Amino acid sequence: MANRIPRVVVLGGGFSGFNAAKNLVRTLRGDAEIVLINSTDYFLYLPLLPQVTSGVLDARRITVPLAASLPGVRVRLGEVRGVDLESRTVHYTDPEGGGHDVGYDRLVVAIGSVNKLLPIPGVAEHAHGFRGMPEALYLRDHILAELEMVTDTDDPVERAARCTFVVVGAGYTGTEVAAQGAMLAAALAKDRPELTGQPIRWLLLDIKDRVLPELDRKLSVTADKVLRKRGVEVRTGTAVTEATADGVKLSTGEYLPTRSLIWCVGVRPDPLVQDLGLPVERGRIVVDAEMAVRDHPDVFAVGDAAAVPDPANPGLPTAMTAQHAQRHGKAVARNVAASLGHGTPAPYQHKDMGFVVDLGGRDAAANPLGIVLPRPLARLVTSGYHLAAMPGNRVRTGAEWLLEKVLPRQRVQLGLVRPEAVPLDTASPELPFVDRR
DSSP states (O other), rough: TTTOOOOOEEEESSHHHHHHHHHHHHHTTTEEEEEEESSEEEEEOOOGGGHHHSSOOOGGGGGGEEEHHHEEEEEEEEEEEEEEETEEEEEETTTSOOEEEEEEEEEEEEOOEEEEEOOOOOHHHHHHHOSSSHHHHHHHHHHHHHHGGGGOOOHHHHHHHTTTEEEEOHHHHHHHHHHHHHHHHHHHHOGGGGGGOEEEEEEEEESSSSTTTSSSSHHHHHHHHHHHHHTTTEETTOOOEEEEESSEETTTSOOOSEEEEEEESSSSEOOGGGGGGGGGGGEEEETTTTTTEETEEEEEGGGGEEOOTTTTTTTTBOOOOOOHHHHHHHHHHHHHHHHHHHSSSOOOOEEEEEEEEEETTTOOOGGGGGOOOHHHHHHHHHHHHHHHSSSSHHHHHHHHHHHHHHHHOOOOOOOOOOOGOOOOOOOOOOOBBBOOO
16 A cells, blocks of 8 residues: 555563653654554563562552553554564464464564573472562462461471572562562561461572672662661572472572572573574674664664663673663664654663662662662652653552551452462573563
């Protein structure tokens, strides 16, 4: 059709895909059709996921409906199965198993990442990750169930195992899960007299020499102090060497009876990346500074799926963080629009604005613009940053934070997610592991 407007298809509705679609609509202003394909009908604000597990926030607060927040974008629900680069066609399957094809003039690959798993015996069978809403809801129920089931036995070994929670990976996610989880467990113990005198152990393990090893050492010290004050046993230079249904063996030779192995060592690009027929490097699609794929000028890639050159670290790709992913989305929208005759392209640039780490309660660690803040001020800055960064639900989220200060936290099992529904994917040992935030 001579008058057909071009179609831009975005694969993935995470930080990079969401922002790409949002900015494409603003830039192209009806001169192109924007289609977003995603496995869920919502954008998930990952940084606040630990607050869902700890019961601070309702799950709906950090899930923003795609259709309502992306006016002008056609949202298609489904799992991408493949891309035919020659015919410019994306193949995907809807939630009922039906197959669909959609053609494109420009394609933005923003399919994100999945749990990173090291080849350690038993981990795939007995650990659970922390990458999405099902895992957060499962972990909350699991913590509640373990502490409630302690009262069903007088066996000291079983009681100790049910009251021991092992978090592997002291990056952003692991640190926040351990900090928030320890607070939740302590609150639960106060409600159950049967747990009086029963030690509840939270352990945070990492092979590195400190928590938050990617960040400023001062932030690491702050987080370490908060964790230890809450009773979390921080074990640096320590790894899991084997996992069973009843416990884990550590690199120190110690065996810990536990029913709770929480895997937060990081992420890897979605395995679909390897099947697209595009050039890859260490699991990520190779792109130039304008996020275009080599030899495929109609295809762009961003976020965790792409090795976007980092201008601050020549020769290296940008880190797999939400900050970069969000900025990738905005930048690629400009370049895709330019390829369709709207504006001029530009290489990816970014300025480090600092980091925030939510430790729960009144505690946080933050260094906006490189300035390390004291904990009370860091708490305010961290909350303010998240409210500003969320694409929706700000008022409701803020209201729940206020209610958390004056009302007791709701602590009930919902029973919505079974263990088999949140398996930990296997991963290639040669891929690097990084924390996602």
